[in-house]
Amino acid sequence: MRTARTALGASALALTLLGTAACGPDNSSADSAVTAAAGAAAGSNLGLPANLDDLKKWKFEDWEKWAKDYALPAAAKGFWTLDKLLKAKPREPIAPPAPPTAAPGQPTQPPAQPGGPTQPGAPTAPTTAPTGKPPAGQPTQPGHPTPPPAAPKPSGTQQPASQAPAQPPAQPAQPSQPSQAPAQPAQPADNGNDPLPRTVNAQPLPHPYTKPGVHGKLFADEPGSGADAAAGLNHYQCSATVVADPAHPGRSNLVWTAGHCVHQGKGGKYYSNISFIPAFNSTGALSGGKRAEEAQYAPFGVWSATQAVTSPQWKAEGGDGGSPATHYDFAVIRVQPADGAKSLEETVGGALPVWFNAPRDQLSVTEYGYPAAPPFDGMELNRCESGRPTRLSYDPARPPMLTIGCTMTGGSSGGGWLAVKDGKPALVSNVSVGKHTGDPKFQAGPYLDDVAAGAYDFISRKG
Structure with missing residues (x-):
């Protein structure tokens, strides 16, 4: 049933x-x-x-034919002043949707939290505040995650629903009995959910950030009116990552982030003045409450978005309240060269390939982002070495989300998740959902399937 x-x-x-x-x-x-x-x-x-x-x-x-609103007006030159950047509110990862209740006339299901209980026996990471140095054994280069560990898959991890083994076929009928129908494949009992991963503390990268400067901050203005808009307080900040452009190899101007960082979702619009600052505050010029000139905190310039595409699912049903749309909460934007000549990829020293339909059991995820809600202040690029992701599902009809333990907060939305493919880092997801209170603290991102690949191909070929 x-x-x-x-x-x-x-x-x-x-x-x-x-x-x-x-x-x-x-x-x-x-x-x-x-x-x-x-x-x-x-x-x-x-x-x-x-x-x-x-x-x-x-x-x-x-x-x-469908993505008719992909073209965006670029932000005016100099729009994002330091004061606006500092006032920008952190865009929160979407809260996990509440467990549904049973329909009338149906038995009530146990109200388990999405993802199931904490894995039995899983150690709880210490909850001390992040330090200024990455832990021993972690890479210091942004954009270079640790290769997947050789350890076997944890026993508490459930097999993906798409790979669940079928029940053994029915035993052959006795000669004196009529033939029996073959047994049907077993339905996964977990609805695509694994136990939640253990908490992993985010660690700030040391200054200065070295090339390639593919990780950065995304700023945008939310559409609408009201007191915040009138006071110029509708500024928001997210995280984002430079990705390769298949149609323009070596000269990409594409940036990957979350859908909720650039579009309001159901019934809404794209944000305005969307701009990307790669390697934001690389030198630490703004750290500790200091102020600095743009050339110091934006070493590669401020790049305005001129095109954007997100998933049909996000545009049709997405929103701040949380819904199955988070399974497709991603977006790709195109920015215009800051000086009209060099591409973003040439300027920052590289761009990451995107790994679609990645085998889950081959992934060891490293998340990058600029968390800006307490206890963070949005000035530091942080990293979570989170390892093998588990599954989290709010709709069994859609590919389960990737889930990792990480203490990053609001502002990390859209931050890139990297894994090693053929010895090099590749983007496999972005921050969508987040739980930042209690324990375990975790984040979830969309599994990038053929829908994501289609949106990526579209925006690549439109440039």
């Missing part, structure tokens, strides 16, 4: 993937009544396919 969570996930998926059963985003006349009604619930995101598999098959032309 389906659980309440499965039923909730199925209904959320039906709401998100609105339009037709065809692979492209065009609507037929037979679909017009359905998509018109659904469009009111999902803003202007009409024309989405009926299921996730069809969305994964979208080609460039399909993304182009």
Whole structure:
């Protein structure tokens, strides 16, 4: 029998993937009544396919028809003054959605927290404040995670739902008995969830940050009005990472971050004045409450975004309250060269490839970001050497999120998760969900599948 969570996930998926059963985003006349009604619930995101598999098959032309608002006005030169940067509020990772309740007439499911209980026997990391030096044995170069450990997979980690073994086939019927139907594959009992990982303390990188300066801070203004907007206080900050551009090798101007750092989600709009500062405060010029000139805290300049794309799921159902949209909470932006000549990749000294559909059991994750909510102040690039990610799911119909232990707080949203592929670092996710109180403290990021690859290919080819 389906659980309440499965039923909730199925209904959320039906709401998100609105339009037709065809692979492209065009609507037929037979679909017009359905998509018109659904469009009111999902803003202007009409024309989405009926299921996730069809969305994964979208080609460039399909993304182009759907992503009509990818072009963004660049921030005016000099818009992000130091005062605005310092006033920018940390964009919080999204709080984990509350466990669903059973539908009327169905038995109530145990109200376990998403991800299950803490792994039995897992050690709890000390909760001391981060120090100024990385722990012994950790790399000092930003963007170079530790290779995966050779230790075997923890016994408490559940096998991914997509790889769950089938039940043994039914025993052959006796000659005097009629044939029995073959046994059906077993449904995973965990709905795609593992025990939560142990807490890992974030550690600041020592100054100055060395090349490649691929990690940085993202600043943006939230749309809307009100007292904050009138007072110029609608400034927000996130984290982001320079990624390679397949259509422009060696000359990338692409940056990867979270969807909730650049778009409001369901019924909302893209933020304005989106700008990226790679290797922010590399020299430590702003550390300890000091003030400095732009050339000191932005050694590679301030780069304004001119294009952006996020997932259809995030735009159709995302929001601050937490929902299954976090499974696809990612975004890719294109920035314009600060001097009109050198690309971002050439300027910072490199760009990271993106590893789509990465084998989960081969990942050892290192997270980078600029946490800005207490006890952090947003001035330091931090790192969590979190190791093998576990699974976390809010909708069994979607790939489980990657989950790691990390004490980073608001402002780390969108920060890049790196793993080693073929001996080199590659981006495998970004900060989306976060739990920063109690124990364990953890963060979760989207598993980058063919939907993410399609958005990435689209923005690459639009440049």
